[in-house]
Amino acid sequence: MRAKTQAPGLFTALLLVLGFLAPAPAPACTTILVGRDATADGSVMVSHSDDGLGDGRMIYVPAMDHEPGAMRRVFYSHCALDFMPQWGATESHRIVTADRGPGYDTPGDPPSVPLGAIPEVPHTYAYFDANYGIMNEHQLSIGECTDLAKVHPLPEPGKRIFYSAELSRVALERCRTAREAIRLMGELIEKYGLYGTGETLLVGDPSEGWVMEMCGYDMDGTGGVWVAQRVPDSGFFVAANQFRIRDV
Template sequence: MNTVTALINIGVVLFAVGGADACTSLLVTRGASADGSVMITYTCDGEFHPHLEYTPASDHAESDSFEIRDWQGKLKGRIHQVPHTYSVVGLMNEHQLTITETTFSGRRELHNPHGMMHYWHMMRIALERARTAREAIDVMTDLVDRYGYRSTGESFSIADAREAWLMEMIGPGPGGEGALWVAVKVPDGYISCTANKARIGEFPLNDPENCIYSDNVISFAVEKGYYDPDSGEPFRYRDAYCPATPKNRRYADARVWSIFRRAAPSMNLSPDYHRAVKGAKPYPLWIKPDEK
């Protein structure tokens, strides 16, 4: 059994029996898998995924709309429907586009209860309307720009047959517009992992092939006092919008460490960071596994 396959099996066993509401996603690029496939694992330890739902591909009239409902089924609004939507099974569509998530919550004051789009609305709509990971990012970010973002901080794992992306998003606070987000492509030959804590640190500002972000992701943080551009430190998304605490390091980063140390024993990753040892460095956003 190859290393990555073993990790997927271990992840399903270990994390599926973990604490309630603990979600973990492992992203594997083509160059990191033995058969050249892009893969995402998803363990969602909640009670809202009891079965796989199938939605067939459909054509829609110009007057058709998509209903936005909350967890209890209450209608919250409607958005314009597109002429054609793709078939979806669970969290994958007919074009092998897959989207999963883990919630990192982040700064409480940035929750916007007036937005329309919860993360599960965005995932579902993107799967019905997009063919690739990049298209899905465009769909999801356009939705929050148009209708507002209602969820707390989320990490989305988005993959198609060729690429794997990680997008992290948080709201602008009550009554605010859009969302603060960054999306990065996992380099081919590498794996990444997210586990209920924002993971994106410093990111390239002028590399749209590998990183895209909301126009105000840095300026908003400066305005709110989350980041001081005169500090001499680069802007890091995770530090601005989901500051590390001993609790979230132990709860979330321990899972990242557990996966990475199995994928690349040669790195000898220290457990100090998830144990909240002073001065310990955060784990990298992605690593190259010792074996495929």
């Protein structure tokens, strides 16, 4: 006696399997840095796939001169936790402000509300910006990916005002080299506090590349935890949503 084929059941099972295998959008960035001796033309290369939601514009922030006593405002980043309209971070505009050139000055939209401010420097460099800072006029480049951490502190004025996005922008505004950028971002974390997810920043200049990892210290504390390591000139470094540094 021939057994009957359970065609409807097999078809349903096949659809379920195909459904699990189908690609789905995921907010999961990948960033790569290649040392100068590992590239054909001797360049240090930094790449970043910004796999997330929100404002997809790339904006040019011009070089600027600032008056003595000026303060540099620090804004919330939706990449840290989620869109928070109370800080002016929406799906259509990451920042609305008149003090970063015409690209971010969008009349008719509510201005972003700063989490705090830090003393400004006399001159800031021009750079390209997106959800994170990209590259400045001195070829200082930054790539990013988000990492799982034990705590994801909320932003709080006076205690935790920085996330990697604004850290990267301040670094591009003020630094010429990767080493300068690492040192500055570390100092800002320690002094002004870090909120949001764990983060990796790959920082490269024409001569060398560095990896910097950071996360919040605790849900209610200030400061943060960070570590940095130089990438060998003949090597490369790939970060895909995991902390990679194991010893320094």
